[in-house]
Amino acid sequence: MTRRHWLDWILQGVTGLYALVLAFPLLKFLQSGEGEAEEKVTQIKIEKNVIPDPGTSKIFKFGSKPGIIIRRPDGSVHALSATCMHLGCTVDYDKSEDKITCACHGGRYDASTGANISGPPPAPLPLLKLEEKDDGFYISKA
Amino acid sequence: MSVKEKFQKFLEERLPVQAFKDLSSHKMVPEHKQAFWYYFGGITLFFFIILVFTGMVLLFQYQPGLESSHASVLRIVTKVDFGWLIRSIHSWGANLMLAAAFIHMFSVYFMKAYQKPRELTWLTGLGLLGLGMGLGFTGYSLVWDDMAFFATKIGIDMMEGIPGGEYIADIIRGGPEMGGLTIQRMFALHVVILPWIFIGLLGAHLFFLQIHGNKIPEGIEKSGEYRKVPFFPNFIFSDLYVWLICLNLLAVLAAMYPWHIGAEADPLAPSPKGIKPEWYFMAMFQLLKLMPAHVAGMSGELFGNMLFGAAAMFWAAVPVWNPAGTVGRRAKLATYVGLLGLMFIIGFTIWGYTAHPV
Incomplete structure (x- = not known):
């Protein structure tokens, strides 16, 4: 694997993590509902x-x-x-x-x-x- | 053939992919010492995208209505997971979008990018700014806390100062007094009517930009101190880089300074002390406050509104009174008018805040 591949891989990983960080609060927000009481x-x-x-x-x-x-x-x-x-x-x-x-x-x-x-x-x-x-x-x- | 290649082939056989590729590879963007200002249009667009997105998400939890508006916002910021964050991003995003739009407008003005052939880009841009302020006004009211209630009331009452304005005010309020229908109508304006007009106008604005490209300031064009870089990938990547910075700035602001929510609106309570409009209406608010009861045989409010309307029309008509090819003192005049406008807005905004301590 070349250095370029590694860099691509890291960049994609960071982007993916960033997306997860954004997605988590969003999904939790949408999931919150009423009626628990x-x-x-x-x-x-x-x-x-x-x-x-x-x-x-x-x-x-x-x-x-x-x-x-x-x-x-x-x-x-x-x-x-x-x-x-x-x-x-x-x-x-x-x-x-x-x-x-x-x-x-x-x-x-x-x-x-x-x-x-x-x-x-x-x-x-x-x-x-x-x-x-x-x-x-x-x-x-x- | 990999899945990716197969998919590309599928698209190429059905859509003019190559034509788009050629178009984007030929599109060039000027780069020079003032090119920094070009980013503000893109930044405004980025915040608008954030607002559309967070707005759609908030619709899953917000419940418009006299009994439910304030309660549901309170529920969002106290009970819903990450509700405080998403609401804060929406509010901060709106303010940052308008700030970026104002910077964009003034930078376009001083670069004289409104001149032929870009008059329509200028006018659609001004329309977008007006709609953005309308979205800010209607969105602000939806929280239905004490500040929002009176700010909305003042805003709608101000329309009554314009001839024929009482009809519009009545339509927006849903009657002579603010109530459940006011919220419903503000909601309709905020999430459907204004955004649709905004997106149409935005499409036209971007289309015109695509046709004419970015304006190079005259002095720089004459001196030849600029070069052209490809839109794709050079400019788009620096644009994305700026967007990433904006997203992080927004996240930090929204998380560190969650947006305020006041007590529920009570129409029978006295107006809260230190009531003030949002900052983007402050200059206008301060000007109207200075008006005496009567000016030149008409009400001071009407006079103030007319003054503001005339100034806005003069501003919008700058491509007419300062067309391309104007040189010398007349060309400088436009710059002075711009500086005067900028100083008026900044000065009156500061004055408004100091005269009305928060």
Whole structure:
């Protein structure tokens, strides 16, 4: 290798390092986002009158993501994540079928266990931990 | 055949690569004892590129709006990784760009590079300077801190002093009072409308430069004390070298002296003490402050604005009243006018700062 090659190589290396030094703060800047505080939410409370009758449901905000609370026809109450496991749409409770359904691509889940029954969802909906107290439902991550 | 050669062949078969190569190898730039001043156009361009780039990046974090403008800038400088640095580079870059543009304008003026055939280069350059100041004004307001609020208010109110100006002021403000729409409109001007006009005018400016080349000052041309060097690679490499120095200067300034942010604007609070415009409006601000309430049957503000407008038009028209081939006292007159203009701007700016301690 000639001296000229070495010099070229060093010059390219220095230029490359300079570019990295410029790129690092830039990428960190673009990466910075909001919403970290919301991710830290651990428990929320929902009033009982939100789902007064069998066959009713309510979508609520759990941190930055939606959750769903359902009172099934048999009276049992369940809370699950409401983000479809397929492509992230928000699911809903279908009273006539007593199933959780996703309008986007027709995914269906069991309303108690969150198990994926049919359609494209690859995994069950995560269950949320539900505690029923006198003053309301306390929901936290399972 | 290596990948690089294949790519070159691909381009050559589709684009007039050879013609461009010939053009760049034939383009020559004069080199002489005053050639140093040629760099300032390039420096202005370099800072403009930095501003476009950092501006686009800031758009990923800045949120215009009455509630969000100040809060998002505060978030950028306190919470976002390296946000303080990028915002500081943008603000410092803007000020350095305007400083370089002023130096460029005066150097072009004293070299008489506005004379035939370069009148259009001169006029597009002045237009770019005006737009640059407009970008500075609109950008300054977007922070929506106490200083920015009143500086913007004063700037817009000043337009009302010009006949028909109240319509323009109302349009820019989005009503009789400053508010959320003012920010929205300043934002639209700052990131879309003015930059588009700027880039169009810049294209024309560079195109004219490409056609006429750099002007050699008359005295130097007559004495023959100059030589011509190829634009590529000689001049472009010294240009890049100067740009690298500018980038490092900018980085040091931005890192050592992060740009200030004040308290959020409160329209009901009294104007902050020591309020002043940005330095590039200071001379004009100081002149208007000197105007009495009434001059020659009109308001002092209108008179001051007219005075300034007339001076600017006289300045822009220098290729008309000092055309190429002018010799003797008339040729010297232009230099004296230039010195007077320079002294007025520097003197009134210093006066403005001393009369208004920061």
